[in-house]
Each structure stands twice: as C-alpha cells, then as structure tokens.
Amino acid sequence: MSNVKSVVAVVDDDPRVLESLEELLESAGYVTRSFSSAGALLASGTSGIDLLITDIGMPGMNGFELRDQVKKARPKLPVFLITGRHEIVDQERAQDIDGLFRKPFDGQVLLAAIADALQHKGNGE
Amino acid sequence: MTGLWTQRPKFIHLGLFVAAYVLGCAFAQILAFMPGTGISIWLPSGLFIATLLFASRSTWAWWLLAGCFAELFANTLWFRSPLPAAFLIYLGNALEALIGAWLIRRVLGDPVRLDTLQQMLIFVALGAGVAPIMAATIGAATVDGFDILSQSFWTAWPLFWIGDATGVLIVAPLALAVLQNWGDRTQLSATQWMEICILGLIFGGVAALSLNHYLSFTYIVVPPLLWAAVRFEFKGAAIALMFLVLITAAFTMSSGGEFPGVSESPKERHILLQLFLAISALSAMIVAAISRQHRLGLLTLRKSMDTLRHREWELTQLVDVVPSHLWRLTPDGEPIFFNRRMADFLGMGVADIDRPNATRLDALIEAIHPVDAPGFRTALRHSLATGEPFALRYRLRRADGVYHWMSSRADPLRGEDGRIVQWYGLCHDIDDQVHAEEALRERERGLRELLDALPINILSFAPTRKMTYASKRYIDKVGAPLVHIEDFDALARDVAHPEDFPRMFAVASHGFATGQPFVNRFRRRDKQGIYRWIEARTQPQRDASGTILQWHIVSIDIEDEMHAQQALRAAQDSLARQSQAASLAELSASIAHEVNQPLAAVIANSHACHRWLTADPPNIERANKTVDRIIRDANSAADVVSRIRALFKQSVDTRVNGAIEDIVAEAHNLIAEEAARHRVLLDVEVDRGLPAIFMDAVQIKQVLVNLIRNGMEAMAGLAEDKRLSVRVSRIDNTVQIDIRDHGTGIEAPDRIFEPFFTTKEHGMGMGLAICRSIVESHGGRLWAEKNEPKGAVLAFTLPIESKVLS
Numbered sequence: 007m008s009n010v011k012s013v014v015a016v017v018d019d020d021p022r023v024l025e026s027l028e029e030l031l032e033s034a035g036y037v038t039r040s041f042s043s044a045g046a047l048l049a050s051g052t053s054g055i056d057l058l059i060t061d062i063g064m065p066g067m068n069g070f071e072l073r074d075q076v077k078k079a080r081p082k083l084p085v086f087l088i089t090g091r092h093e094i095v096d097q098e099r100a101q102d103i104d105g106l107f108r109k110p111f112d113g114q115v116l117l118a119a120i121a122d123a124l125q126h127k128g129n130g131e
Numbered sequence: 132m133t134g135l136w137t138q139r140p141k142f143i144h145l146g147l148f149v150a151a152y153v154l155g156c157a158f159a160q161i162l163a164f165m166p167g168t169g170i171s172i173w174l175p176s177g178l179f180i181a182t183l184l185f186a187s188r189s190t191w192a193w194w195l196l197a198g199c200f201a202e203l204f205a206n207t208l209w210f211r212s213p214l215p216a217a218f219l220i221y222l223g224n225a226l227e228a229l230i231g232a233w234l235i236r237r238v239l240g241d242p243v244r245l246d247t248l249q250q251m252l253i254f255v256a257l258g259a260g261v262a263p264i265m266a267a268t269i270g271a272a273t274v275d276g277f278d279i280l281s282q283s284f285w286t287a288w289p290l291f292w293i294g295d296a297t298g299v300l301i302v303a304p305l306a307l308a309v310l311q312n313w314g315d316r317t318q319l320s321a322t323q324w325m326e327i328c329i330l331g332l333i334f335g336g337v338a339a340l341s342l343n344h345y346l347s348f349t350y351i352v353v354p355p356l357l358w359a360a361v362r363f364e365f366k367g368a369a370i371a372l373m374f375l376v377l378i379t380a381a382f383t384m385s386s387g388g389e390f391p392g393v394s395e396s397p398k399e400r401h402i403l404l405q406l407f408l409a410i411s412a413l414s415a416m417i418v419a420a421i422s423r424q425h426r427l428g429l430l431t432l433r434k435s436m437d438t439l440r441h442r443e444w445e446l447t448q449l450v451d452v453v454p455s456h457l458w459r460l461t462p463d464g465e466p467i468f469f470n471r472r473m474a475d476f477l478g479m480g481v482a483d484i485d486r487p488n489a490t491r492l493d494a495l496i497e498a499i500h501p502v503d504a505p506g507f508r509t510a511l512r513h514s515l516a517t518g519e520p521f522a523l524r525y526r527l528r529r530a531d532g533v534y535h536w537m538s539s540r541a542d543p544l545r546g547e548d549g550r551i552v553q554w555y556g557l558c559h560d561i562d563d564q565v566h567a568e569e570a571l572r573e574r575e576r577g578l579r580e581l582l583d584a585l586p587i588n589i590l591s592f593a594p595t596r597k598m599t600y601a602s603k604r605y606i607d608k609v610g611a612p613l614v615h616i617e618d619f620d621a622l623a624r625d626v627a628h629p630e631d632f633p634r635m636f637a638v639a640s641h642g643f644a645t646g647q648p649f650v651n652r653f654r655r656r657d658k659q660g661i662y663r664w665i666e667a668r669t670q671p672q673r674d675a676s677g678t679i680l681q682w683h684i685v686s687i688d689i690e691d692e693m694h695a696q697q698a699l700r701a702a703q704d705s706l707a708r709q710s711q712a713a714s715l716a717e718l719s720a721s722i723a724h725e726v727n728q729p730l731a732a733v734i735a736n737s738h739a740c741h742r743w744l745t746a747d748p749p750n751i752e753r754a755n756k757t758v759d760r761i762i763r764d765a766n767s768a769a770d771v772v773s774r775i776r777a778l779f780k781q782s783v784d785t786r787v788n789g790a791i792e793d794i795v796a797e798a799h800n801l802i803a804e805e806a807a808r809h810r811v812l813l814d815v816e817v818d819r820g821l822p823a824i825f826m827d828a829v830q831i832k833q834v835l836v837n838l839i840r841n842g843m844e845a846m847a848g849l850a851e852d853k854r855l856s857v858r859v860s861r862i863d864n865t866v867q868i869d870i871r872d873h874g875t876g877i878e879a880p881d882r883i884f885e886p887f888f889t890t891k892e893h894g895m896g897m898g899l900a901i902c903r904s905i906v907e908s909h910g911g912r913l914w915a916e917k918n919e920p921k922g923a924v925l926a927f928t929l930p931i932e933s934k935v936l937s
Contacts, residue, residue, distance in 0.1 A: 020728050020732070022728065022729060022732040022760070022763075022764050022767070023728060023731050023732050023735070025732070025736075025760060026731070026732040026733075026734075026735035026736040026739065026757075026760065026764070027735055029735070029736055029739035029753070029756075029757050029760070030735045030736070030738050030739040030742070032739075032753075033738075033739040033742035033743050033746070033750075033753070034742060063724075088731075090723070090724040090727035090728050090731065091720055091723075091724050108727075109727040109728065109730065109731035110727055110730040110731040110733070110734040110735075111731060111734065111735070112734070112738075113734060113735050113737070113738025113739070113741075114738060116735075117738075
C-alpha cells in the first residue's frame with residue numbers, strides 16, 4: 007500500500023450503486039470521484055485518476071464507448087466494467103474483456119482486483 | 132191378356148192375312164170340281180204356315196184367331212158346312228199350320244231360309260208331307276162324322292192330304308219370299324223383264340194349248356215352269372205355279388177342259404189334277420232350290436275371290452309401303468324379290484340386276500360398301516349353309532351413290548319336310564341412328580378423355596355403396612381394386628392409412644347416412660404402397676324427386692400442399708417459440724436487472740459496513756450510514772418483486788360455467804396439427820354427461836395444452852407407438868383429467884412442479900409450476916404418477932361446484 011491515496015473514478019447512472027461503491031472504496035482507503043454519466047467524467051477530465059469503474063448500460067454514452075474514449079488519452083489506465091444485464095456478459099464481444107463484473111458483485115473480490123490492478127500499474131510506470 | 136194385347140200384330144197385317152185367307156178359300160171353292168165338297172187345292176194351308184214361320188211365336192194366337200175368323204167367314208159364304216164341322220175342319224188346318232211351322236223352325240232354325248236343296252227338302256217333307264196329316268185326319272174324320280156329301284173317311288183323307296200339301300208347296304215358298312223380302316226392292320234389268328215377258332208368253336201359250344187338248348201332253352207345261360224356276364228361283368217358280376193354278380182354275384170353271392188327262396171318273400180326274408199340281412210344284416221348288424243354292428254358291432265364291440283379291444292388294448300395298456326393305460332369296464341365295472322401297476332405294480328392281488356371267492347375289496353385293504361386302508358375303512354364306520338366321524349391319528349404296536347404314540335380318544322359311552323353301556329378309560335404313568350413335572360415342576369418348584386428362588380421380592358408388600365406376604387415372608394411380616373389394620367400406624379399409632381410417636370412415640358414414648356432401652383429408656396408399664395425402668370430396672347425384680342415384684367422389688392429391696402446410700406450421704411454431712423464448716429472456720433480463728441494481732448496492736454496502744466495523748478503530752458512524760443504505764436498497768429490491776407480482780396478477784376474474792368436453796376438444800384442435808407432425812396418435816375419451824365446471828376456460832386450456840405437449844415431448848425419442856391418451860371422467864365431486872404418455876417417465880415426481888426445475892435442454896422450468904398454480908387457484912390438484920409399463924400420468928382435478936350442481 008502506497009502512502010499517496012489512489013484516486014478511483016466511478017461512473018453509474020444508478021445513484022444507489024454509485025453511493026455503495028463510493029462507500030466500499032472509501033472503506034478500503036481510496037479516494038473516489040463519482041460521476042452519474044460518462045459525459046460528466048469526460049467533462050471533468052481524467053487527469054489524477056488512477057482507476058476507472060464504469061457501468062455498461064447507461065443513457066447517452068455507454069461503458070464500452072467511455073472505456074474506448076478514456077483509453078485514447080490514458081492507454082494504461084485500468085478500467086473495470088460492471089453490469090446488471092448478464093446477457094451482455096454472455097455476448098461474444100465481452101468474452102475476453104478483463105475486469106468485467108456482474109452485479110451484484112462480491113466486494114472483497116472487487117477490492118482485490120483493484121488493488122492488484124493498481125499494483126501492476128505502479129510497476130508498469 | 133195385357134201381354135197378349137201388347138203382342139198384337141198390326142191390324143193391317145191381320146186384315147191382309149184374313150183377306151188372303153178368304154181369297155184362298157174362294158179359290159178352293161172354285162176349284163172344287165166335285166161341287167160342294169170344298170176339297171181341292173187348299174191354298175190357305177201354305178199361307179198359314181208361311182205366316183207362322185215368319186211371325187214371332189208370341190203373335191201366333193192372333194194369327195190363329197184371324198185364320199179362324201176368315202175360314203168361318205168363307206164357310207158362311209161358300210162351304211155351308213155345319214158350324215161345329217167347319218170349326219173342327221179349321222182346327223185341323225190350324226193344327227197343321229202350328230205343327231208344320233213349329234217343326235220347320237225347330238229343324239231349320241230362325242229365321243227360316245230356303246237357300247239350299249237340303250233346306251228345301253226338309254221344308255217340303257215337314258210342311259207338305261207331315262203337317263197336312265193333321266188337317267187330313269181331322270178334316271176326313273169330320274166329313275165322315277157329319278156325313279157331309281156322303282164322303283167316307285178313307286176317300287176324303289187323300290184328297291185332303293194332297294190338297295193341303297199342294298197348297299203348301301205352291302203358296303208357302305212364295306208367301307215366305309214375299310214376307311221376308313217385303314222391303315227389298317231388287318231392280319230387275321231390262322233383259323230380265325224381256326225374259327219374263329217371253330217366258331210368260333210361252334208359259335201361257337203352252338198351258339193354254341195343253342189344257343185345251345191341242346197338245347196331248349199336259350206335262351209339256353213343265354219345261355217352261357222349270358225354266359222360270361231356274362232363272363228366277365222361288366219367286367219365278369211360285370208365280371209360275373200360281374199362274375198355272377189360275378189357268379187350271381179358269382179351265383175348270385169354264386168346264387171347257389177336263390184337266391188333266393182322260394180319266395172318266397171325276398174322282399180320278401180330281402186326284403190326277405191334284406197330283407199334277409203337286410208334282411209340278413214339287414219339281415219347280417226343288418229346281419228353284421238347286422238353282423238358288425248354285426247361285427248362292429257362285430255368289431259366295433265371287434265374294435271370296437273379291438275378298439282374296441282385296442287381301443292380296445292390301446298385302447301388296449303393305450309390302451310396298453312398309454318403311455323397310457323386304458327381299459326374298461332362293462335357298463341358294465339368289466334374290467327373287469325386292470319390295471318397291473328397296474327397288475327405289477337401289478334404283479333397280481330384282482329383274483334389273485341380271486348380268487351376264489354374274490349371279491344376282493353378286494350384283495346385289497356390288498351395291499354394298501366395299502369394306503362391308505366381304506363380311507356380308509361370309510355371313511350370308513354361313514346362314515345359307517347352316518340355316519341360321521342372318522343378321523348384319525352394313526352400308527348399302529343408294530341409287531344416287533350415297534351409302535346408307537342398314538340393319539338387315541333374314542330368316543328361312545321351311546317346308547313341311549324341314550327343307551328351306553325361301554329366305555325372307557328385312558332391311559332397315561339405320562343411317563341416322565348410326566350417325567347419332569357415332570356422335571354419342573364420340574361425345575362419350577371426349578368426356579372420358581376429359582375425365583382422364585383432369586388431374587383428379589373419380590369414383591362412383593351406388594346408394595348401396597357398391598362401387599360402380601373408377602376413372603382410368605384412379606386405376607393407373609391407385610391400381611384396380613382387388614376382386615373382393617366391391618364397396619366403399621372395403622375400399623376405404625384397403626387404401627386409407629390405418630391412423631386416418633377411423634375418422635375418415637366416420638365422416639363418410641355420416642355423409643352417406645344423411646345424404647349430405649362431405650370432404651375427407653387422409654393418407655391413401657397408391658400402387659407402390661406409398662401413402663400420400665389426398666382430399667376427397669363426395670357429392671350425391673339425385674333424380675328429380677330427390678332420390679339419390681349415385682355418389683361421386685372426386686379426389687385430388689394434396690401431398691405437396693400438406694408438406695408445404697406442415698413446413699409452414701413448423702416454421703410458425705418455431706417462430707412463435709423463439710419469440711416466446713426471446714420475450715421471456717428479455718423479461719427475465721429486465722427483472723434481473725431491476726433486482727440486481729439494488730442487490731449490487733446492498734452487497735457493496737454490506738462489504739463497506741463490514742470494513743468500517745472491522746477497521747481500527749471501527750468507524751461506527753460510517754457503518755451506521757451504510758446499514759441505513761442497505762435497508763433502503765433491500766426494500767427497493769423487495770419493491771421490484773412486488774411490482775412484478777402485481778404485473779402478473781389477474782385483475783379481472785374471467786371464470787364462468789363451461790363444459791369441460793368443449794375445452795378438451797378445443798385443446799385437442801390446437802394441438803392436433805403438432806401431434807400429427809410428431810406422429811403422435813391422440814386418443815381422447817370424455818365421459819358423457821359431465822356437469823359444467825366453474826373455470827377460466829383460457830387457463831384450463833393452457834394447462835391441457837401444456838400437459839399434452841409435455842407428454843408428446845417425453846415421447847420424442849420413441850420410434851413408434853407414440854400414443855397419448857386424454858381421459859376425462861367424474862370422480863366423486865370432481866372431474867379428473869388424466870394425460871398418459873409412454874415416454875421416458877419422471878425421475879423426480881415431487882420436484883417437477885417446483886419453479887425452474889427442468890429436465891429439458893432449453894426449458895425454463897416454469898410450465899408445470901404455472902399449471903399447478905392455475906389448477907390450485909381453481910381449487911383442484913395437479914400431480915404426477917408413473918404409467919405402467921412405462922411413461923407418466925399427469926393428472927389434475929377440478930371441483931364441481933355445489934352451486935353449479937343445484
């Protein structure tokens with residue numbers, strides 16, 4: 007665990023999910039920045055963000071498009087996708103995506119994955 | 132008496148009779164050359180017999196009365212006998228007339244005719260021979276008894292007898308002829324009148340000369356008498372005799388001549404006179420009778436010849452006019468007669484066909500169409516040789532060169548020895564008929580070709596269902612029915628698919644019984660033994676009174692259509708299932724998403740809460756906050772479930788009283804196609820008289836379809852005997868429906884009704900759970916049992932409401 011607190015951005019159109027993730031991440035010692043849509047995140051910019059967690063099914067830009075957009079500016083930024091629609095996960099397009107979580111997800115597993123991703127990122131940079 | 136009065140003859144006739152009678156008496160008085168005897172030629176006897184012969188028997192009394200009056204009157208004038216004697220003599224005369232007339236009528240019959248010699252002889256024997264015996268006997272006895280003119284019985288008797296006999300001979304035939312021919316006005320020709328005159332002169336001359344002794348033979352008068360008899364028969368003879376008698380009387384009165392003969396004794400002279408007249412009369416009558424018989428014979432012969440000639444003429448007309456050809460052949464076949472129509476047709480008579488170096492038959496055969504001629508020759512030769520009747524149709528050339536169809540027959544006429552004497556032939560012109568028949572055959576052939584060309588099969592059956600017709604196409608396609616297959620029932624059993632037969636046969640039987648047209652779709656086996664789907668439409672043909680004459684079945688092959696239809700249905704089915712599956716998946720995805728969102732929040736918050744509490748030091752404030760959120764989000768998830776339940780909840784109760792058999796029938800209809808496609812035989816049996824059930828028809832139908840479909844799917848892997856039975860029966864206060872299959876059976880009968888339990892690869896596991904929920908909401912039960920020997924029984928009950936029962 008580094009001294010500087012990592013910043014995790016969370017995007018979801020459901021405020022309940024947004025709040026619960028914020029709570030979980032903060033309980034694990036992360037700084038969170040919450041956005042209710044992809045547009046809101048892009049408007050505030052991705053600088054200072056260490057990891058992105060985004061819902062897939064959202065009005066306007068969806069999670070896949072947001073990921074593609076963010077990767078253009080920050081190719082190495084770890085992105086986790088979460089979804090309540092399991093059929094999307096079943097689709098071929100999403101088969102080989104890393105860091106995809108089905109709602110409801112296990113909090114411990116998610117935190118472990120975040121920690122792992124941030125550690126790899128730190129090593130990589 | 133009234134009867135006698137009404138039978139009275141006319142007074143004028145009675146008067147004439149009396150006058151003639153009195154005249155006859157006067158004549159007798161004149162001729163009585165033994166003065167005062169009154170015995171001479173008694174002409175009234177002839178008049179009396181002739182009158183009684185002519186008059187009807189019922190009037191005889193009148194004539195007897197009139198005769199009595201006339202004779203008594205004459206007696207008063209001339210004879211002057213005592214009245215009793217006169218009356219007795221009349222009695223003899225009357226008896227003579229009565230017996231004579233009665234005997235003659237009895238022997239010769241009514242009316243008396245003197246046409247033959249035999250009749251004449253009988254008349255003479257009875258009338259002039261037998262009858263006068265009465266008068267002679269009574270008369271002679273009276274003369275003797277009253278001692279009139281000193282005559283003894285034996286001297287008077289012959290005088291009486293001969294006198295009466297002569298009277299009868301002379302007068303009776305003439306009187307009879309006059310009476311019978313009173314109205315007859317036969318005209319005599321001038322030649323006959325001339326002859327009569329000459330005869331009269333000769334007769335008168337000869338009579339006068341002979342009676343005056345210029346000629347010594349009195350009998351010289353006989354030849355002219357016979358001449359008159361020969362030429363003019365009775366009338367001639369009778370008139371000549373009358374003439375002779377008058378001359379005789381004249382000479383006797385004048386006493387100038389002692390007629391006839393030279394005897395000295397007046398009595399002998401008297402007898403000689405009587406004999407002369409009697410013999411003359413007898414001879415004349417016999418000659419007249421022979422002449423008459425001869426003439427009548429000639430007349431009859433002439434009439435017969437006329438009749439014969441007329442018959443011949445009629446026959447000739449008949450033969451010529453009859454609208455057929457008649458011909459005759461010799462036993463060798465040579466024509467010897469054509470009737471006029473045949474001669475007109477051929478343009479030649481039988482005599483015109485004589486050719487050098489050729490027989491008449493050859494000449495006749497020349498007129499026969501060259502195609503038919505050899506057949507004609509052969510058939511005729513065969514008949515001539517064997518004597519069998521000849522019958523043939525051939526074309527015969529008319530005079531104008533046009534050939535006409537003829538129907539010809541000939542039969543042999545055999546003599547008494549059995550040999551053929553001639554052949555008689557009859558030949559009809561049947562040209563129009565043959566052309567009409569040809570046209571008819573042509574039309575029939577055309578129709579048959581049309582029938583055969585149409586891509587349909589046609590069968591006809593009598594009302595008894597006996598097969599009467601099968602089109603060529605049918606026989607080509609299906610094959611001719613076997614010999615033992617004669618009626619519809621046997622045929623249907625033979626060609627219809629065993630699975631389709633019961634239904635098809637039931638429809639047909641109903642149609643035949645009610646006389647209504649009917650349609651059947653079933654698989655029919657063809658010649659190769661392959662079953663193909665056909666549609667058979669059956670229609671009755673009725674006569675004017677509505678009675679069914681025939682049943683006609685038209686069938687068409689619908690195998691391809693059935694396949695196309697099945698494919699279409701399968702596609703529709705699959706589409707429906709896919710869309711159903713898709714919508715179910717979508718629904719479940721939506722539900723899942725709705726529930727997953729709050730659940731995700733609840734779980735994340737739970738982890739966070741756990742972390743806050745396990746931190747060092749524990750952050751109670753944050754933990755409390757997360758617990759609040761957990762409660763909130765969990766409630767949110769519960770709300771989602773409530774909302775979904777509310778969504779599926781029946782808001783309106785659509786239950787009504789309905790007949791379970793109708794629901795079963797509808798479910799059967801819904802599933803029938805699918806069952807046929809999967810080769811599953813559905814066997815539905817519903818008890819009669821089931822009470823109405825209070826239910827939601829749509830839901831119960833859904834349950835039935837679901838359970839039937841499950842059963843069918845359970846048998847999907849079977850190769851054969853895919854039989855599924857649905858049985859509906861009443862058990863106590865419930866109706867129980869059993870759905871029985873022969874499939875793989877159920878491994879876990881207790882779990883199958885749990886939601887999401889499924890043994891199927893693609894199943895949702897909701898079907899049976901929904902079914903149970905529907906059945907239970909109706910107050911019934913749904914359960915599963917093992918079927919013996921294999922398969923499963925899914926059974927459910929529906930309660931019979933007491934309010935429905937009442």
